[in-house]
Amino acid sequence: LTVGGNNVVSMSERGDQALLQIWNATGDEASNALAAELGIAQVSRRGDNPDSLYLFYENDCLVLGRSPSTREKPVAVDFVAQQRDHHRGKELLLKAIGGRRAGLTVVDATAGLGRDSYLLAGYGAHVTLCERNPVVAALLADGLARGRTAPEVADVVANMRLQPLAAQAYLESLAGAPLPPDVVYLDPMFPESGKSALVKKEMRLFHSLVGKDEDAAEVLAAALDVAKHRVVVKRPPHAAPLRGKAPQFAISGKAVRYDVYPLKAFAK
């Protein structure tokens, strides 16, 4: 399915075209507006096809889910839940971006559901979130709008700005800008996840929506052209670095590795 030249739904794991519809049981206005914006058909009932995907509003929150028979947990962008669940660990991402710095600007080139962007904004960075998949961008826009009015997270979400487009285009638009981003961060979809089975299950829905990110090396090249201080790439622990360029160093944990490409030292 293509919307405005963008791939909205990629092939499912079994190779057939996943079907995405807006489930609007009550004919509500927000769903009508979203259907018009994304050019996606609406249905009043969800069917039983386990491959079908549905976007719908649940308690004023936009979610992506499947048929109820799959018992798969729907996906939404919920920064309040993330804030509540957050257990401060080793903060590897903070180390990878070079620590807390006043006024740090970060482009998250592959924003996805905005979890890493929220962490980055929580470290005090001003974060621009690039997301090219229009459905994921709609989930993000909805999560950001709710976050802006939720007292627990509003101050962090105020540091987050969505650019619903491909990172290559956004980064190229910054070439020669007087204030390039200090850091560009990339977390491209990886085909074989080294993460736990549970996380894998949670991510299955997301995977069937966005597919693999085959052009990540291209984004890395654009990032290296534009970033001022460093580019950081998230990888599974034992994966090869992104094609094209080996990092200067890496920050590694049990479940994740951050490959760091330093460009210009930060001022002390």
Ligand SMILES: C[S@@+](CC[C@H](N)C(=O)[O-])C[C@H]1O[C@@H](n2cnc3c(N)ncnc32)[C@H](O)[C@@H]1O
């Ligand atoms: C693995 S997910 C990122 C998850 C994210 N780090 C988080 O914490 O929720 C990758 C996302 O990047 C998006 N993406 C991949 N390549 C992109 C590109 N070149 N420009 C913009 N978005 C891209 C995909 O659509 C997908 O939503």
